[in-house]
Amino acid sequence: MQLTMKQEVASKKVFIRTLGCQMNEHDSARLKDLLTERGYAVCDSPESADAVIFNTCSVRKHAEDRVYGKVGTLAKLKAKKTGLIIGIIGCMAEARRDEIFRRLPIVDFLCGPGDLDKVPDIIDKIKAGAGHIMCLEGYKSKIIPGFSKERKTGEKAYVKIMEGCDNFCSYCIVPYVRGRERSRPSKDILNEIKKLINNGVKEIILLGQNVNSYGRGLKEKIDFVGLLGKIDNLVSTSGGPGYVKVGFFTSHPKDAGPELFKAMRDLNSIIKILHLPIQSGSDKVLKRMNRKYTVAKYKKLAGDYRKIVKGGNISSDIIVGFPGERESDFKGTLNVVKELQFDAAYIFKYSPRPGTKAAKFKDDVTLEEKERRHALLLGLQRDILVSKRR
Ligand code: SAH
Numbered sequence: 001m002q003l004t005m006k007q008e009v010a011s012k013k014v015f016i017r018t019l020g021c022q023m024n025e026h027d028s029a030r031l032k033d034l035l036t037e038r039g040y041a042v043c044d045s046p047e048s049a050d051a052v053i054f055n056t057c058s059v060r061k062h063a064e065d066r067v068y069g070k071v072g073t074l075a076k077l078k079a080k081k082t083g084l085i086i087g088i089i090g091c092m093a094e095a096r097r098d099e100i101f102r103r104l105p106i107v108d109f110l111c112g113p114g115d116l117d118k119v120p121d122i123i124d125k126i127k128a129g130a131g132h133i134m135c136l137e138g139y140k141s142k143i144i145p146g147f148s149k150e151r152k153t154g155e156k157a158y159v160k161i162m163e164g165c166d167n168f169c170s171y172c173i174v175p176y177v178r179g180r181e182r183s184r185p186s187k188d189i190l191n192e193i194k195k196l197i198n199n200g201v202k203e204i205i206l207l208g209q210n211v212n213s214y215g216r217g218l219k220e221k222i223d224f225v226g227l228l229g230k231i232d233n234l235v236s237t238s239g240g241p242g243y244v245k246v247g248f249f250t251s252h253p254k255d256a257g258p259e260l261f262k263a264m265r266d267l268n269s270i271i272k273i274l275h276l277p278i279q280s281g282s283d284k285v286l287k288r289m290n291r292k293y294t295v296a297k298y299k300k301l302a303g304d305y306r307k308i309v310k311g312g313n314i315s316s317d318i319i320v321g322f323p324g325e326r327e328s329d330f331k332g333t334l335n336v337v338k339e340l341q342f343d344a345a346y347i348f349k350y351s352p353r354p355g356t357k358a359a360k361f362k363d364d365v366t367l368e369e370k371e372r373r374h375a376l377l378l379g380l381q382r383d384i385l386v387s388k389r390r
């Protein structure tokens with residue numbers, strides 16, 4: 001039987017599995033739209049797919065191990081299903097470019113977070129017999145593409161306001177896999193938000209590794225507080241005040257301050273949640289992490305926030321077992337967590353990332369000790385949350 005063009009197109013199916021942070025969730029959503037426009041249907045299992053794509057994270061070794069494990073289990077399926085294409089995209093494709101094809105010969109292509117627009121063409125080329133394809137370092141481009149007109153969303157949508165990071169915290173892989181920090185022109189952001197509101201979105205989350213430095217390097221003169229003002233104005237004139245809510249993360253303590261907190265207090269549409277990672281409660285460790293603030297400065301910021309944004313929430317990220325973290329440093333972290341009573345805290349065990357500065361430091365806190373510190377902090381934070389709910 002001869003297939004018509006239409007039937008042929010509708011038979012292409014792609015399965016996308018997203019691991020990692022909200023940036024990756026956002027990128028996967030955009031990729032799904034791109035592939036749908038090229039005639040793919042998104043399906044919900046690798047077994048029914050013609051192409052299986054993993055959007056991956058490299059922030060800790062555990063995240064990479066999961067990908068090796070999950071993709072490895074597809075070997076049987078690939079052997080059974082001729083023509084099945086397997087791709088690894090996102091941060092780990094950049095970070096582990098030298099080893100993925102060797103460790104996972106069933107993978108057909110790698111594509112970095114800055115090259116996702118090329119995925120449909122890559123799949124076509126592989127179908128035509130191109131063999132392994134690697135498409136990396138698109139993060140060197142200054143352009144941050146937005147969604148197409150046909151963007152599909154539910155009631156909540158992410159909007160990327162910037163990409164990359166220039167902070168080079170010594171433990172972190174993100175600047176190496178997402179490139180230098182660049183901001184999207186406010187006009188593009190506002191247009192995207194307008195479309196989302198017209199499509200019925202009720203909650204918008206602005207994304208950036210360090211939203212407080214928004215605007216650096218743009219031709220227009222604008223900063224993050226200015227952008228929030230424009231967005232609030234747009235939201236309150238199109239959906240009615242308080243109708244569409246706007247959140248954002250992540251904030252860096254070296255760049256956040258009272259101006260931002262006043263905007264959070266005064267602008268109706270802005271959600272009063274501040275994600276402000278402290279990472280450690282020891283000045284010595286913070287310095288080695290290249291975080292560029294002290295515990296005292298962080299405490300002052302958190303105090304200002306609570307004073308200005310009445311009823312606002314504050315959440316944090318913390319790393320335990322960073323190289324050189326002694327018991328006294330860890331006690332500093334316990335103390336600051338006790339004192340600041342975060343509304344949420346995400347606690348991670350330090351994981352050396354090849355290529356980062358900290359990977360050259362001796363990873364001298366044993367796994368047992370990292371686990372002990374992790375459990376202690378988790379327990380403390382749980383107690384804090386229980387006492388807050390009372
Ligand atoms: N741009 C954001 C998010 C970075 S990744 C920020 O600056 O906060 C999210 C969190 O993962 C970080 O805040 C940090 O706590 C944690 N993290 C990053 N690299 C890590 C590593 N090598 N080991 C353990 N945790 C890490």
Ligand code: SF4
Pocket residue numbers: 165166167168169172173174175209210252
């Ligand atoms: Fe990583 Fe630091 Fe940049 Fe956050 S601010 S992405 S932790 S380098």
Ligand code: F3S
Pocket residue numbers: 019020021022023024056057058059090091092173174177178
């Ligand atoms: Fe996000 Fe992981 Fe990349 S945290 S930016 S998906 S390394």
